[in-house]
Amino acid sequence: MVTAIKKGNLHVVRLVVNGEEHAALVKSNTTLLDLLREEFDYTGTKKGCELGDCGACTVLMDGKTINSCLVLAVEANGHAFTTIEGLERNGKLDRLQEEFINQAAVQCGYCSPGMILSAKALLVRNPHPSEREVREAIGGNLCRCTGYVRIVKAILAAAEANS
Amino acid sequence: MIVPEFEYLSPQSVQEACALLIQYGANAKVLAGGSDLLVKMKDGLMKPAYLVSLKNLDSLKAIRYQKGAGVIIGARATHNEVMNNDILQAKYRSVCEAAHSMAADQIRNVGTIGGNLVNAVPSADLPPILIALDSQARIVGTSRERTIPLEDFFLGPGKTALESGEILAEIIIPDQSTTGSNYIKFGLRRAGALAVAGVASSITVSDGTCQDVRIVLGAVAPTPMRARQAEQVLRGKKISQELIDEAGRVAAVESKPINDIRGSIEYRRNLVNVLTKRSLKAAIEKGHV
Numbered sequence: 366m367v368t369a370i371k372k373g374n375l376h377v378v379r380l381v382v383n384g385e386e387h388a389a390l391v392k393s394n395t396t397l398l399d400l401l402r403e404e405f406d407y408t409g410t411k412k413g414c415e416l417g418d419c420g421a422c423t424v425l426m427d428g429k430t431i432n433s434c435l436v437l438a439v440e441a442n443g444h445a446f447t448t449i450e451g452l453e454r455n456g457k458l459d460r461l462q463e464e465f466i467n468q469a470a471v472q473c474g475y476c477s478p479g480m481i482l483s484a485k486a487l488l489v490r491n492p493h494p495s496e497r498e499v500r501e502a503i504g505g506n507l508c509r510c511t512g513y514v515r516i517v518k519a520i521l522a523a524a525e526a527n528s
Numbered sequence: 529m530i531v532p533e534f535e536y537l538s539p540q541s542v543q544e545a546c547a548l549l550i551q552y553g554a555n556a557k558v559l560a561g562g563s564d565l566l567v568k569m570k571d572g573l574m575k576p577a578y579l580v581s582l583k584n585l586d587s588l589k590a591i592r593y594q595k596g597a598g599v600i601i602g603a604r605a606t607h608n609e610v611m612n613n614d615i616l617q618a619k620y621r622s623v624c625e626a627a628h629s630m631a632a633d634q635i636r637n638v639g640t641i642g643g644n645l646v647n648a649v650p651s652a653d654l655p656p657i658l659i660a661l662d663s664q665a666r667i668v669g670t671s672r673e674r675t676i677p678l679e680d681f682f683l684g685p686g687k688t689a690l691e692s693g694e695i696l697a698e699i700i701i702p703d704q705s706t707t708g709s710n711y712i713k714f715g716l717r718r719a720g721a722l723a724v725a726g727v728a729s730s731i732t733v734s735d736g737t738c739q740d741v742r743i744v745l746g747a748v749a750p751t752p753m754r755a756r757q758a759e760q761v762l763r764g765k766k767i768s769q770e771l772i773d774e775a776g777r778v779a780a781v782e783s784k785p786i787n788d789i790r791g792s793i794e795y796r797r798n799l800v801n802v803l804t805k806r807s808l809k810a811a812i813e814k815g816h817v
Contacts, residue, residue: 376536394530394534416570417563430637431634432635435566502633504719505634505720
């Protein structure tokens with residue numbers, strides 16, 4: 366990776382979010398989560414436990430799930446990210462988003478962005494997962510409403526649509 | 529939650545990283561995946577003035593096979609890279625399974641094998657299986673390089689054999705005649721749970737006789753520990769269910785668990801008994817290392 370350029374106490378970071386190039390000046394201790402939410406306004410990425418336990422802040426980094434609360438903004442330099450805002454294409458929701466609506470897999474909605482992105486990463490690497498594989502893929506995402514049954518159904522329904 | 533302020537350093541070589549660690553001493557910490565360090569910093573348990581990031585050191589990321597040496601895993605390889613690596617899946621599938629048993633996808637994509645070892649947490653999942661497979665740790669400093677048995681790397685909770693200015697560079701799993709190995713853990717949930725107890729074993733069986741065996745216990749002592757007396761029960765003997773049961777009982781007795789929030793001493797001893805039997809059986813029956 367390319368090291369972020371330093372400007373005094375700040376670092377210049379350049380990253381791609383949802384296909385768009387972004388640049389920002391960040392402090393060493395700024396997390397990617399705060400950069401996404403506060404600087405770039407991608408507030409679909411939720412702030413939950415901030416300790417890597419709940420998965421509400423899940424985004425995709427070069428296609429892989431990460432907890433954005435545990436990645437420093439300065440280390441995000443040069444990488445490409447997908448947030449929940451990036452799944453929609455030309456005004457059309459991703460199949461996963463549609464199935465979360467169809468299956469009413471949303472209660473308070475706080476875990477939904479992270480759940481959907483974990484599911485997205487799963488379906489890209491494994492288009493036809495078993496229920497067990499789905500449950501495992503969302504193992505790092507907590508639903509505080511405990512609405513897992515419908516979430517799993519929605520992901521399986523989206524996978525079904527792949528075939 | 530805020531990460532306390534620090535100065536971010538991103539050396540371009542291992543030598544430069546070691547020099548920075550010497551320059552800043554106890555004020556500096558190595559940053560690899562950050563999934564443990566940043567949590568500790570947010571919790572206020574650590575307040576390093578400098579973080580020495582290994583992010584640029586791609587030489588520490590490779591997983592390769594070197595004839596005569598064995599499988600060499602760069603310390604910066606993530607748990608998912610270990611889990612999905614073709615060489616490891618073919619040669620030491622049990623290591624992939626142990627990596628898979630950890631945390632969740634988000635953490636496995638950033639957390640590194642080196643971090644899992646250097647943190648020296650008694651419940652860590654990779655040390656038992658790596659020690660069972662007789663792994664070596666290659667340690668690099670500014671003036672010298674050394675390779676030590678991974679078994680000798682752990683000195684206590686959070687304490688390792690790393691000296692000032694040294695970095696864990698690689699883990700080497702040497703070529704061996706082992707016929708089967710296995711790691712099994714018991715956690716309170718399937719996802720994201722630390723081991724209440726974990727047992728790894730590796731065994732060499734020929735004609736139904738145990739030629740050699742290593743049993744390593746996790747989360748039941750200050751460091752990962754060899755269950756040497758349990759190994760002695762099996763070594764050189766014809767394998768039978770009775771002997772496996774006896775090895776489980778002996779391992780439970782020689783383990784040194786503590787009471788904590790995840791389990792009592794008695795409970796953990798019982799787990800060691802059961803998990804040792806299951807791990808040995810799996811190592812004998814599954815037919816791969």
